[in-house]
Amino acid sequence: MGLSDDFHRIDPGEILPEAVVRASGHLENFTDPEVSCAKCKNHFRAETILEKWRPEGLDGLTPAQIGELLKQHPVRCPNCGSTELSMPRPFNLMFGFDLGAAGGEKAYLRPETAQSSYLAFARMWDVGRHALPLGIAVIGKAYRNEIAPRQVLFRMRAFTQAELQVFFDPASFPLPFASVENERLPVLRVPRRTAGEERPEMTSARALVDDGLPEFYVFFLVHLYRFFRDVLRYPAETIRLLEKSDAERAFYNRIQFDFEVKLDSLGGYKELGAVHYRGDYDLSRHSAGSGRDLSVAPVGRPRLLPHVLEVTFGVDRNIWALADLGLHVEGERTVWRLPSYLAPSSVGVFPLMKKEHTAEALRWVQRLREAGVDAEFDASGSIGRRYARMDELGVPFCVTIDRETLETPGLESRTATLRDRDSKSQERLPLEALVGRLRSSRVAPRPTPLETVG
Numbered sequence: 001m002g003l004s005d006d007f008h009r010i011d012p013g014e015i016l017p018e019a020v021v022r023a024s025g026h027l028e029n030f031t032d033p034e035v036s037c038a039k040c041k042n043h044f045r046a047e048t049i050l051e052k053w054r055p056e057g058l059d060g061l062t063p064a065q066i067g068e069l070l071k072q073h074p075v076r077c078p079n080c081g082s083t084e085l086s087m088p089r090p091f092n093l094m095f096g097f098d099l100g101a102a103g104g105e106k107a108y109l110r111p112e113t114a115q116s117s118y119l120a121f122a123r124m125w126d127v128g129r130h131a132l133p134l135g136i137a138v139i140g141k142a143y144r145n146e147i148a149p150r151q152v153l154f155r156m157r158a159f160t161q162a163e164l165q166v167f168f169d170p171a172s173f174p175l176p177f178a179s180v181e182n183e184r185l186p187v188l189r190v191p192r193r194t195a196g197e198e199r200p201e202m203t204s205a206r207a208l209v210d211d212g213l214p215e216f217y218v219f220f221l222v223h224l225y226r227f228f229r230d231v232l233r234y235p236a237e238t239i240r241l242l243e244k245s246d247a248e249r250a251f252y253n254r255i256q257f258d259f260e261v262k263l264d265s266l267g268g269y270k271e272l273g274a275v276h277y278r279g280d281y282d283l284s285r286h287s288a289g290s291g292r293d294l295s296v297a298p299v300g301r302p303r304l305l306p307h308v309l310e311v312t313f314g315v316d317r318n319i320w321a322l323a324d325l326g327l328h329v330e331g332e333r334t335v336w337r338l339p340s341y342l343a344p345s346s347v348g349v350f351p352l353m354k355k356e357h358t359a360e361a362l363r364w365v366q367r368l369r370e371a372g373v374d375a376e377f378d379a380s381g382s383i384g385r386r387y388a389r390m391d392e393l394g395v396p397f398c399v400t401i402d403r404e405t406l407e408t409p410g411l412e413s414r415t416a417t418l419r420d421r422d423s424k425s426q427e428r429l430p431l432e433a434l435v436g437r438l439r440s441s442r443v444a445p446r447p448t449p450l451e452t453v454g
């Protein structure tokens with residue numbers, strides 16, 4: 001993996017035997033409280049029913065506490081308006097089914113890709129060099145039987161996750177913390193949240209460590225923050241790192257900061273990724289569940305059960321968020337300021353006059369495509385109309401071929417006008433310079449390699 005030589009990407013199966021999800025705790029804990037309507041028989045998430053009175057959600061509340069909230073407030077069925085709603089029941093979010101034709105053996109679609117990495121840990125340890133940290137990454141589908149899929153790509157039953165599990169020795173996880181200690185992060189910690197504050201506070205990595213967070217944890221917070229800001233290119237002022245309280249954290253976590261981005265079209269901050277310190281929860285549970293001791297003895301160090309630091313990232317919802325933040329309506333003009341790596345193509349190439357310049361424009365399209373730049377040809381309507389069309393599609397550049405292009409003899413030294421979607425600025429460039437500019441603009445996002453100490 002590009003992130004570190006100690007990290008590896010694997011592509012394991014998606015079907016988990018029941019013993020695995022029992023050991024992981026998902027059979028027992030991976031539930032969402034649901035409420036049913038006695039009149040119309042519809043089922044709803046308790047969180048949705050109570051959203052008006054408890055916008056911060058129901059994380060950390062017991063079923064009895066949720067039942068109390070339902071009694072206290074004048075809740076109604078969102079479908080028929082009836083007040084005959086049941087008390088909340090835990091609804092397991094996993095898709096379960098019988099294996100094979102005979103049945104009798106239960107299995108589940110993985111509710112998070114992380115579990116695949118824990119199952120692979122022993123084998124990866126054996127084929128590796130018996131050293132910690134060991135990172136295992138999975139990018140793939142996870143499945144949840146959501147009671148109410150909604151908010152476009154935010155709550156889906158099948159979705160793509162990118163999750164990295166870093167197995168490490170808590171007594172020795174040397175990282176070059178000094179290289180990140182001055183980075184300032186927009187964090188919202190539990191005490192300020194409890195005081196009703198919603199805005200993050202820029203806090204240095206060093207201050208977070210002085211305040212009790214482990215260096216390794218903050219090191220990864222900084223790297224994920226830089227990935228959001230510099231690689232994916234979210235506007236810095238939209239990002240918030242929200243600390244989850246003891247009661248709110250997922251059942252396997254010791255420390256959890258959610259990466260949230262403010263999306264006005266969805267009513268506020270939405271979670272797009274997270275850094276989880278899971279301790280030795282996963283390997284101890286899978287050791288107990290499988291009867292196989294998953295502790296390891298790194299070369300030259302005492303035997304231990306590694307701890308896990310998880311970096312998790314929702315692929316679909318990030319694409320949606322970037323698309324949403326990029327869409328701007330400015331008077332008559334609609335422009336989709338997609339980051340160039342997400343744009344449907346890199347450049348639109350236009351002949352100024354259809355009759356005179358089409359052959360030349362097609363030569364430029366061919367040259368660009370040979371250089372790996374996906375160029376589109378468009379000759380319909382006025383130049384202004386063609387610019388507007390590309391702006392709406394999110395194509396970051398346009399090139400116009402005109403009379404001046406044809407005045408120079410050789411194709412390579414001919415020039416055309418390059419127009420920038422965001423600034424609307426135009427400049428005249430020779431073909432080769434233009435190819436170079438467009439190629440470098442469309443570099444796929446890659447995280448900066450971690451300066452881990454092997």
Ligand SMILES: [Zn+2]
Binds near residue numbers: 080
């Ligand atoms: Zn109803």
